[in-house]
Amino acid sequence: MGFADQRFNVNLSILFTELPLLERPAAAAEAGFTAVELWWPWVDSPTPERPGLDALKQAIEDAGVQLTGLNFYAGQLPGPDRGALSIPGVESERFRANIDVAADFAGALGCKALNALYGNRVDGVDPTEQDALALENLALAARAADRIGAVLLIETLNKPESPRYPLVTAPAGIAVVDKVNEATGLGNAKFLMDLYHLSMNGEDLSSIIERYTARTGHVQIADNPGRGAPGTGTLPLEDLLDQLAKAGYEGWVGLEYKPGDRPSAESFDWLPHEARAARGNPQT
Template sequence: MATFAFTDADSYVLNCSTLLTELPVMERAQAAKDAGFGQVEFWWPFDGNPRPTSAEVDGFIASLESAGVELKGLNFWAGNMAGGDRGMVSIPGAEADFAANVEIVVEIGRRTGCRAFNALYGLRVDGADPEEQDRIAAANLELAANAVAAIGGTVLVEPVSGAEAYPLKRAADAAEVVDRVRARGVDNIAMLADFFHMSINGDDVAAVIEADAAKFGHIQIADAAGRGAPGTGELPLQDWINRSYELGYTGAIALEYKQDRETAFEWLAN
């Protein structure tokens, strides 16, 4: 079991879509606060609906304000995650819904102060031309980045494990997409370095950190194997975090692991 230099909960951003899942979404911000966290992030919190009502958006923001937590990260609409979708950025035919979703994301960012927005790329679609999917993705990412630029936001692109048809598996895959969009004149787009996904997919995480830490837009962690809390697996998470900061990373560390509510935060008390 790997060692980890534990600190207080408020040093981290708590992902309320992988943790506290025993509770309804609108109760998780308060539960995070009760557990000692003042910063949270969410996947898209509206059950796969790209166009929630104003009342639904108001309710989500009210849950954050009532709890007194800061929203530090939010995913764009990613389709039906429970049904296997992993983003809509590259999906043919989803452009109008994605564009409408971007407008809502910007509104949430403006009202909450959130400035980091994760755009899951989407799976390869049977019968679709991968090059056409990549063209769609570049256009959607450019649109999203230009929209969140108005509030000082950054679009994040993430390598993901566990979905064979997801084309961005390693850090280099995500970096290539970031570079492709930057070539279109966009500068507020960066890689989300999820150390768990990168490790599971075979990246040399330490080497990626050495090369690119200063360019990371966000870091998420979970231990491996198992995607549990820090210290439940074998990854040298503390070393990777420390080195990222030494090399110029200036962002937060988000906890995106999966564990039951009763034991999820025991590691912070050790």
């Protein structure tokens, strides 16, 4: 086994960002990839105008790539925010306004995974109040995802880079997955296993794979240290992905790394060109 046996997609919100948004799907296709994912592309608007939505949909379709993952509105990302759904007031309202917009856009492109970042802790607000709001909003998001046959992803980040984000361990993320599934009865909330973030927290990646693969809906990778391409750090990513496959994971592996000082298209030299086109029908 190895990298050539995985199904990779390219995150167009961290790679190919040297290009305008509408040019990135074609650039990924030119680099040999057939699948892409995105954070919410309209940082300042949870409800962009129809022409903007249509233009991105057309760019993805024209490039001949499959959209396999999309974030719900998450505030300023990249930037200081780490989601909006647990923040009382305007940000939570913006998240709710985005739910059907994001789900409809994903559904129109056959995208089967929607990621909902939890949001930072807020000074002066009781964490239990934030958690109750989060569960309410995540249940709404799970129902919208179910409407289009998609899973709802719950992601843990890392404490050094996101000190106010409360989900910074795999068990914390899994606990929220369980609460959402219990609240909705749908069973479509899944864990987003980001090996970079988990490694930054010092977690035992092999143990996490062994314990949580069956509850994982998506995997993302970057090397550590540096959040660069595989081979730029010290993580045994090829071995970890082999372990995931042996544990039964058949879904997408998102490339969510920084290309460094070189153009994004030059950051894929670790992956043979013939291995970049996804084969078969992954679960998500």
